[in-house]
Amino acid sequence: MCFAIAGKAQGSDVSVQKKNTGYSILNDTVKAVKDSMTFEQRVEMINRMKRKADTKLLRYVAGITGGLCDANECSYMVELTFAYYPLTYAGISCGIEWNDNYGDRPLMERYEDDEYDPKRVIKINLTPGLAFRTPTLWLSKRRTAGLMLHCEPGLCITPFYNDRVSFTEIKDAQGVGHPASYEDELYGNATIRTVSNHGGKWLAWRIKSALTFRSGDVFLSLGWLTSDFNIENGRNNIRYTKGKRYNGIEKYKHTNTLFASITGQF
Template structure:
């Protein structure tokens, strides 16, 4: 009887141990399955993160390339129309503390070329009393619009620029040497070549007074942008007149030396190239 009980207890212990071992194997297998599944999910996550990261880098690069920087510098050239034609060349600089608004300044050379066409060349020692050269300072405000991109790659785009400001002429009063002939009433008139041959002339050396040194101006442009380089075509209007420095030079008891009684505003068609940094 005791022997039978011992055999039965041994069999039960063996069965319990086997079941426990089988349970451990099942749990281990189950854990292995979960581990494989987790590894697969992590791999998918890593793959998606990499793709998103590449896309994010590309977007950041495009955004960086398309970014408007704070500083601009460039050169402008144009043809001016007022009482007389002239040309201008201007070196410009702008600072934008805000993305689309800032301040600007420039140095402008303005030349009417006297009696000669604008494309003719002057000798260094040649004096033309009708030639006027002005150097102007041009401080102002600067505004620009967001870029209208012409492609998804943002390789090229269009913008608008506008710069309302001032035109300051430091040396506004000209000094002119000219000849005149007086009539019977003592009124001076321009001397002709024949008058000069006969010597019936008076030579005068006169400096102007009360010249206009301050004027307003508005500069607007359509800009083509490629990266950090801007190419602009625009229009400038101002009440500056290159002859303002001769407004009070007159023939004796007569008309103004330059023959202008009413000064027109100056309108300029210009082109410019500018870089941002």
């Protein structure tokens, strides 16, 4: 009985010794490989590992977008954007957009602080949606720059969608008011009237697509945005007399926007 136990214990020691010897051989092999690497090879390995970490797509992206819009009237937009990618190439996005037609004036022309222009329309929109991106097509072996495609289908929500407009009018012989001309205002025959819109459009769809240049964690994009949002949607039912629309637009066009953006991931 004692011989059997001793034999078993001795067998266990041999097994452990063989196992430890196996680990020792493996560690010695790894150490030998490391020792055989030159200094330059080690630096290259470290740089390769660093590049792999730097080229990884992260979950959070934020940036700013600016664009020129074309519909019934020209306007410009500025949008602050944020996206979250729970999956590498798919996520959700949201943004807040400022849209301004600048009253049909040149963009370089300045407005005075107290100046009122009834033709000027400003809209603030919320833009939730989905976010999709493609893998990076690297332009060099060192992966310092690459190209991607982005697409964000979503919604355009306008919280304050019914406009109020103040304009000058003149009444005819029957007492019916009509928008005043410059001559009427000049001779002092005009009065100021304020009317409100009703039944404005507050919800629209939009699709935002872009070609993106990537360098590290910075993304520069040039793209196209199309939507059935129209900056004049909040004036579709402003009527001044006999059912006539104040702005006179019968058909609202879709808005197409050429934009550029800069974003960063973190």
